[in-house]
Amino acid sequence: MSDTTSTATDFALSASHITRRYGAVVALADASMQLRRGEVMGLVGDNGAGKSTFLKILSGAVIPDGGDIVVGGSPVSFRRPSDALEAGIETVYQDLALVDTMSAVQNVYLGREELSKNPFLRLLNVVNDGGMRKRSREVLTELGVGIQSVNVSVKGMSGGQRQCLAIARALLWGRQIVILDEPTAALGVRESAQVLELIGRLRDHGVSVILVSHNMQQLVQVADRVTVMRLGRTIATRDVADITPEGIVGLITGAIPADVSTPEDSATIVH
Amino acid sequence: MTTSLITPADPAAPRSPGGKTRRPDSRGLPVSARDALSIAGVWVALIVATTIVRPDFLSTQSLLAITFTMSITGILAVSQAIIVISGGLLDLSLPVSLIVSAWATVTVLNNGLPTWVAIPVGILTGMAWGALNGIIVVFGKLNPIIVTLATGFGGLAVMLIFFKSAQIPAQSDLRLYGLGRFLGLPNIFWPMVMVIVLGGLAFAYTRWGRRLIAVGGNASAAKARGINLRRMRLGSFIGAGAVAGLAGVMFSAVTPSFTPAAGASFQLIVIGAVILAGISLSGGKGNLLVLLLSIGFFATIPTSIAFFGLAPAWALVFQGALLIIAVGIDGYRLKRTAR
Amino acid sequence: MTHFTRGRLARLGLVGVAAASLLLAGCSTVGSTSDAGSSDAADDGTFTVGFAVGGQPDADWQDLQGDVAKGLADQRGWDFVELSNDNSEATATKNADIFIQKGVDMVMMFNGQPSANPVIAKKYADAGIPVVTFDIAQPGWYFVGVDNAAAGTDGGTALGELAKEKWDCKVDLVIEAEGTAAGQINTWRTGNAADAIGTVCPDIPEENYVKYEADGNLTTSLANAPGVFAAHPDAKNILVVGLNDQAVVGALQAATQLGRDGSIMGWGQDGGLITGPNVDPNLVGSVMYFLEGYPASAFEIADEIAAGNPPAVKDTGDDAAASVKPCAVTAAEAAAIPDINERVKELASAPKGTSEYDLYCKS
Numbered sequence: 001m002s003d004t005t006s007t008a009t010d011f012a013l014s015a016s017h018i019t020r021r022y023g024a025v026v027a028l029a030d031a032s033m034q035l036r037r038g039e040v041m042g043l044v045g046d047n048g049a050g051k052s053t054f055l056k057i058l059s060g061a062v063i064p065d066g067g068d069i070v071v072g073g074s075p076v077s078f079r080r081p082s083d084a085l086e087a088g089i090e091t092v093y094q095d096l097a098l099v100d101t102m103s104a105v106q107n108v109y110l111g112r113e114e115l116s117k118n119p120f121l122r123l124l125n126v127v128n129d130g131g132m133r134k135r136s137r138e139v140l141t142e143l144g145v146g147i148q149s150v151n152v153s154v155k156g157m158s159g160g161q162r163q164c165l166a167i168a169r170a171l172l173w174g175r176q177i178v179i180l181d182e183p184t185a186a187l188g189v190r191e192s193a194q195v196l197e198l199i200g201r202l203r204d205h206g207v208s209v210i211l212v213s214h215n216m217q218q219l220v221q222v223a224d225r226v227t228v229m230r231l232g233r234t235i236a237t238r239d240v241a242d243i244t245p246e247g248i249v250g251l252i253t254g255a256i257p258a259d260v261s262t263p264e265d266s267a268t269i270v271h
Numbered sequence: 272m273t274t275s276l277i278t279p280a281d282p283a284a285p286r287s288p289g290g291k292t293r294r295p296d297s298r299g300l301p302v303s304a305r306d307a308l309s310i311a312g313v314w315v316a317l318i319v320a321t322t323i324v325r326p327d328f329l330s331t332q333s334l335l336a337i338t339f340t341m342s343i344t345g346i347l348a349v350s351q352a353i354i355v356i357s358g359g360l361l362d363l364s365l366p367v368s369l370i371v372s373a374w375a376t377v378t379v380l381n382n383g384l385p386t387w388v389a390i391p392v393g394i395l396t397g398m399a400w401g402a403l404n405g406i407i408v409v410f411g412k413l414n415p416i417i418v419t420l421a422t423g424f425g426g427l428a429v430m431l432i433f434f435k436s437a438q439i440p441a442q443s444d445l446r447l448y449g450l451g452r453f454l455g456l457p458n459i460f461w462p463m464v465m466v467i468v469l470g471g472l473a474f475a476y477t478r479w480g481r482r483l484i485a486v487g488g489n490a491s492a493a494k495a496r497g498i499n500l501r502r503m504r505l506g507s508f509i510g511a512g513a514v515a516g517l518a519g520v521m522f523s524a525v526t527p528s529f530t531p532a533a534g535a536s537f538q539l540i541v542i543g544a545v546i547l548a549g550i551s552l553s554g555g556k557g558n559l560l561v562l563l564l565s566i567g568f569f570a571t572i573p574t575s576i577a578f579f580g581l582a583p584a585w586a587l588v589f590q591g592a593l594l595i596i597a598v599g600i601d602g603y604r605l606k607r608t609a610r
Numbered sequence: 611m612t613h614f615t616r617g618r619l620a621r622l623g624l625v626g627v628a629a630a631s632l633l634l635a636g637c638s639t640v641g642s643t644s645d646a647g648s649s650d651a652a653d654d655g656t657f658t659v660g661f662a663v664g665g666q667p668d669a670d671w672q673d674l675q676g677d678v679a680k681g682l683a684d685q686r687g688w689d690f691v692e693l694s695n696d697n698s699e700a701t702a703t704k705n706a707d708i709f710i711q712k713g714v715d716m717v718m719m720f721n722g723q724p725s726a727n728p729v730i731a732k733k734y735a736d737a738g739i740p741v742v743t744f745d746i747a748q749p750g751w752y753f754v755g756v757d758n759a760a761a762g763t764d765g766g767t768a769l770g771e772l773a774k775e776k777w778d779c780k781v782d783l784v785i786e787a788e789g790t791a792a793g794q795i796n797t798w799r800t801g802n803a804a805d806a807i808g809t810v811c812p813d814i815p816e817e818n819y820v821k822y823e824a825d826g827n828l829t830t831s832l833a834n835a836p837g838v839f840a841a842h843p844d845a846k847n848i849l850v851v852g853l854n855d856q857a858v859v860g861a862l863q864a865a866t867q868l869g870r871d872g873s874i875m876g877w878g879q880d881g882g883l884i885t886g887p888n889v890d891p892n893l894v895g896s897v898m899y900f901l902e903g904y905p906a907s908a909f910e911i912a913d914e915i916a917a918g919n920p921p922a923v924k925d926t927g928d929d930a931a932a933s934v935k936p937c938a939v940t941a942a943e944a945a946a947i948p949d950i951n952e953r954v955k956e957l958a959s960a961p962k963g964t965s966e967y968d969l970y971c972k973s
Contacts, residue, residue, distance in 0.1 A: 081494065081495060081497060082497030082499075085496075085497045086497075091495065093491075093495060097492060097495070098489070098492055099484070099485045099488035099489040099492050099493065099555060100488060100489065100555070101484065101487075101488040101489075101555040101556040102481075102484060102485060102488060102555075106481060106485075107492075110481070110482075110485050110492070110493065110496045110498070111482070111485075111493070111496030111497045111498045112496070112497075113478045113481055113482075115478065124477065125477040125478050125479055126476050126477055126478075127476060127477060127478055127481065129476070325841070327843055328840075328841075330840065330843055332839065332840035332843050332868055332870075333837075333840040335836065335840070335867065335868045335869075336836030336837050336839065336840040336864075336868060337836075339836050339864075339867050339868075340833055340836060340837075428667070431667040432667065435670070436882075438886065438887075438888045439888075440887075440888070441887070441888045450866060450867070457867060525832070525863070525867070526828060526829060526832065526863070527828075527859065527863060527888055527890060528828060528856070528859065528883055528888070529828060529829065530827070530856075532827075533827060533828065533829040534829070536825065536827070536829050536830040536833065537829075573833065573834045573836075573837045574836065574837030574840055574841070575837070576837065577820075577822065577834075577837035577838045577840065577841040578837070578840070578841045580820075580841075582821070584790055584823050586823065586834060587823070
């Protein structure tokens with residue numbers, strides 16, 4: 001987590017030539033991405049461009065037909081979401097993130113509850129509530145996520161708070177890579193700003209972020225680089241400093257030529 | 272507590288002054304506490320009303336009657352609660368689970384085997400029944416209500432082939448246990464209390480309990496956290512089966528003779544007590560101590576009816592009406608929280 | 611792909627197994643009783659009785675009714691055709707067609723699904739075949755059933771006599787374990803028993819009679835009875851009557867749980883729990899109906915029909931063609947009565963016209 005320097009060869013995640021078809025439908029023709037340590041990578045593309053399939057493959061929810069994924073220097077092969085979690089990749093979905101009937105701390109530690117230090121209680125599967133509460137308070141404070149109490153049910157929390165909680169969870173669990181799928185989609189302006197601010201703090205903690213968003217303004221505000229997908233391919237990656245929102249839109253729609261050759265009018269790709 | 276970048280935007284959000292540490296089980300405590308208070312309230316009201324009409328209601332006889340009625344209902348309610356909280360909707364085959372376990376228990380005893388064999392066999396039978404339901408629900412990806420409705424009918428039919436009635440040996444230790452008392456209350460009352468306390472602690476403080484609640488509350492979220500839904504679902508059915516098996520053992524201890532259909536009369540009261548306790552059919556929510564109050568309330572109704580001298584069928588009318596009210600409240604809560 | 615297919619297959623397999631086992635269970639409950647009778651009723655002038663047993667899974671007395679009827683038919687040198695209604699409306703209706711086709715001279719039946727009876731009645735009426743029905747009345751059919759009203763009175767009288775003898779009629783509480791769903795039968799068995807106690811011991815005050823819902827089963831009875839005892843804390847000498855043995859024993863067990871079993875006596879109905887090694891010590895007696903013996907009464911009607919002068923049709927419970935006499939027995943007497951299979955044998959070898967009441971209840 002302390003390593004915030006990054007070089008071109010030192011990738012947090014490297015996915016090359018990922019493919020996936022559903023029967024005759026090619027959802028992903030050729031997708032690649034090199035994610036540096038501690039960077040925010042935007043992932044954009046039109047509906048049906050293959051973003052969500054690509055994300056699902058990176059988070060272990062879908063098994064690719066071909067291609068390689070390397071995480072932290074070692075090749076991985078995800079068969080299920082827990083494989084990706086173990087490899088240090090956290091995916092935050094818009095709606096699936098939290099259990100309403102549970103408290104903030106319980107949600108943060110869900111699936112990874114710490115067991116009691118007392119060996120007898122540990123044997124009985126008893127959790128260490130005190131420790132988990134303390135640690136989650138620390139992390140939430142550190143990230144500036146303001147909630148009334150980690151003990152109250154998340155049901156009453158605002159959308160921004162819930163989103164922040166789900167994102168902060170990644171850091172608490174020591175994830176190196178966080179995938180965010182439209183994290184501000186349902187949020188108002190102020191709450192969106194809070195989430196974007198949190199994404200910045202994640203980066204400051206050395207976490208790499210893949211951020212899917214349709215909002216180009218937000219993207220250029222928070223992302224370091226952006227990868228564009230079109231018709232099942234990753235067609236370009238740009239430094240955000242070198243491109244305008246309009247430029248990104250041009251790449252998405254095809255108004256600006258891609259970096260790689262694409263069968264633009266291919267009939268094999270069905271949306 | 273925090274450098275509050277995010278101000279509490281939602282006025283409905285519960286606040287806790289200064290983020291002080293609350294009681295350990297503060298997950299949903301306000302709601303549980305409210306449920307507990309309201310059920311305790313109506314229970315006390317019923318007791319007071321009965322006492323006004325019949326001052327001799329407050330007696331050890333009433334206490335014995337109510338605690339006895341609570342015993343098996345209570346254990347069964349915990350079994351049902353495990354299913355409901357973990358998102359398994361309802362187990363309608365619970366009466367069969369009860370009787371098949373009781374039958375296994377007395378069969379072991381009738382073959383001259385000792386009590387320490389009979390009790391585990393009864394509990395294991397309940398687990399096996401739960402496993403059967405769980406396997407069909409999990410691997411068949413079918414609605415648990417339909418599955419347990421079907422296995423409930425099927426199980427009853429199979430039992431009718433194997434026995435018309437079953438009797439526990441009159442002099443067996445288990446039977447004598449069923450007739451005895453401890454601390455002035457029926458022996459079988461205490462296993463019920465133990466199951467409620469242990470179950471309540473397990474839900475609140477163990478990893479297993481946490482994950483069951485999570486699976487019931489939001490299965491997708493739990494799955495995204497790497498929790499194996501199939502294993503949890505199957506585990507909840509088997510665990511609930513073990514509890515139902517214990518209920519079967521206790522049932523056999525107090526019922527000298529029973530038929531395959533003898534469990535049917537528990538169905539309504541058990542489901543009613545579970546829902547009245549605020550254990551939502553939508554899953555992920557429930558407090559077993561509130562359940563204990565709810566069972567106590569339900570168990571008091573027939574005794575109160577007897578004291579009022581009302582026609583006997585009124586007990587069922589009241590209990591049925593309560594079930595409808597409880598389901599209504601559950602639905603209302605869901606609607607309100609859905610915003 | 612393969613993964614998907616395998617999962618789907620496994621699921622289908624499981625559903626299949628579940629369905630198959632249910633089906634199996636369903637089939638097994640009806641058992642092997644549906645084999646048509648051996649004698650093919652060729653119309654050779656011999657009187658032929660068609661007999662349809664109920665085929666309910668939890669009642670072996672229904673099959674035994676068939677055995678008893680077979681013995682009675684053999685005794686008379688009649689032809690006999692037995693079918694099972696399989697506890698099913700469809701089978702019962704189909705069986706009517708078979709009997710008509712075989713040209714039987716009369717039919718005896720128990721049908722647990724009486725909703726089909728009007729259709730069946732029409733078929734037999736058109737074919738001109740007289741029918742004897744057991745326990746469930748149908749207009750136009752000879753009704754044979756146990757005399758429930760007498761059963762209640764006999765049980766209550768016997769219990770009242772005991773109370774008179776032991777307690778000098780000082781009874782603090784008479785508990786009626788009702789099964790209201792049984793309707794008139796409940797009134798006859800439970801209500802008449804309580805009335806009979808009042809006849810034997812007229813000084814028991816009205817308020818000492820208490821009713822509660824036992825629903826005819828031990829579990830419900832045991833759940834609801836404790837409140838009754840709690841509500842009458844000062845009652846010492848207690849009598850219990852009810853719809854059946856299960857209901858009465860439920861109350862007796864509740865008394866034991868509440869420590870109120872010092873001076874309590876129950877008298878059941880139907881004899882379900884009065885025999886065997888584990889009879890409740892406070893169940894002092896019950897009333898036996900000898901359900902397997904119904905055919906003995908039915909064949910008295912059959913004799914008249916065969917002789918060419920059929921009796922007037924009496925088709926209601928209040929006005930039955932033949933009432934099976936119930937038999938009130940103490941626990942000790944019940945122990946001396948042989949079990950059901952033995953009874954069927956003895957009845958088969960008894961002289962013509964003998965009922966089980968004659969065999970076991972003459973003392």
